[in-house]
Amino acid sequence: MKKLLVLLLLILVYVYVSQQSKHETTALLPADLLPMRSCVKQLHWYLDDIDPQFSLSKDEARQVIQAAAAHWMELVPELHIEEALDGFPIRFVYDERQQKQLMAARWERNAEQMSDWLSRRSESLNEDIEDYNEQQAExxxxxxxxxxxxxxxxxxxxKRNNLAEQAQSLNEQVAELNERYEQLLGRQQDIAKVGEDYQDLLEEAPAAGVMEVGQYQQGGVGGSKMTIFAYRDQPSLYLTLLHEFGHALNVPHLDNPDAVMAPQMSHQQLTQSQPELTADDIAAWREQCE
Ligand SMILES: [Zn+2]
Incomplete structure (x- = not known):
C-alpha cells in the first residue's frame, strides 16, 4: 500500500522593495482543498545548520528563535514551543535572495538618509532665506x-557729515548681506546637486519583486522542517520566524495585510523594530484549534 504523504508547503514571502509595493493578495486555497489540520499545542524545534555567509552565530539565531517562540506563548498560554532535539530542524540556507535582501535594505537606507538630509538642509536654508529677506527689507x-x-x-x-557716516555703516551692512546672499546661493546649489543624486538613486531602485524568505514544510519524507532563506535584519528575521511558527501551528495565511500571517510582508511590517502578532493571528490559531 502506498504511503500517503501529506506535504504541505507554506511559505512566507517578502516584498523586498517597499515604496512601490502593495499588498498583492495571493489566492488562497478554498478551505475544503486544504489538508485536514490538527490542533497543535506543542512544538519542538532545534537549530540545524546556518550557512556561514549569513554571519549569524548559533547563539544569535537561537535567541531570535526563542524570542519568536516566547511571543507566541505569551499571547497563547496553552502553547509550548520548546527547543528539543526530537523537534523539527530550523536551517538557514543562503542564496541570492539574501544578497537581494541586503542590497534592497542598503538602497533603502541610502535613500532614507538622502531624503532626511535634503529636508533638513532645505528647511534650514528656507529659514535663513527668510531671515535674509527681513534684513534686506530693514x-x-x-x-x-x-x-x-x-x-x-x-x-x-x-549734519550731512553725520548722515554720511550713517550711510557708510549702512553700506558695510549691505556688503555683509550680499556675502550672505552668495553663501545662501552656494547652499542652494549644494542641495540641488544632492537632490539630483537622490533622483538618480530613486531611478536605480531595485526592481519590485517578491521573494520567498522562509518556509515551513510539514511532514514529507524527511519530516517537518523550517528553512530561512533571507532576512534584512533581526526584527525581520523575528517576523519571519513568528510567521513560520504560525504555519507549524497550522495557522493558514490571513487576508489582513497587517497580520503576521499575511501571505506577504508589507514594507511597514518589515521596518518595524518589534513586530507583534495581531489579534487576527491569535484568533486564526484558536479557530483551527477549537
Ligand atoms: Zn506563509
Missing amino acids: LAQQRQALEQQAAQLAPNDP
Whole structure:
C-alpha cells in the first residue's frame, strides 16, 4: 500500500522593495482543498545548520528563535514551543535572495538618509532665506530714511557729515548681506546637486519583486522542517520566524495585510523594530484549534 504523504508547503514571502509595493493578495486555497489540520499545542524545534555567509552565530539565531517562540506563548498560554532535539530542524540556507535582501535594505537606507538630509538642509536654508529677506527689507528702509533726511538738508549743512557716516555703516551692512546672499546661493546649489543624486538613486531602485524568505514544510519524507532563506535584519528575521511558527501551528495565511500571517510582508511590517502578532493571528490559531 502506498504511503500517503501529506506535504504541505507554506511559505512566507517578502516584498523586498517597499515604496512601490502593495499588498498583492495571493489566492488562497478554498478551505475544503486544504489538508485536514490538527490542533497543535506543542512544538519542538532545534537549530540545524546556518550557512556561514549569513554571519549569524548559533547563539544569535537561537535567541531570535526563542524570542519568536516566547511571543507566541505569551499571547497563547496553552502553547509550548520548546527547543528539543526530537523537534523539527530550523536551517538557514543562503542564496541570492539574501544578497537581494541586503542590497534592497542598503538602497533603502541610502535613500532614507538622502531624503532626511535634503529636508533638513532645505528647511534650514528656507529659514535663513527668510531671515535674509527681513534684513534686506530693514536695510532698504534705513537707506530710504537717510535719503529723505539728506534731501531736506541744505548742501552745506554740517549734519550731512553725520548722515554720511550713517550711510557708510549702512553700506558695510549691505556688503555683509550680499556675502550672505552668495553663501545662501552656494547652499542652494549644494542641495540641488544632492537632490539630483537622490533622483538618480530613486531611478536605480531595485526592481519590485517578491521573494520567498522562509518556509515551513510539514511532514514529507524527511519530516517537518523550517528553512530561512533571507532576512534584512533581526526584527525581520523575528517576523519571519513568528510567521513560520504560525504555519507549524497550522495557522493558514490571513487576508489582513497587517497580520503576521499575511501571505506577504508589507514594507511597514518589515521596518518595524518589534513586530507583534495581531489579534487576527491569535484568533486564526484558536479557530483551527477549537
Ligand atoms: Zn506563509
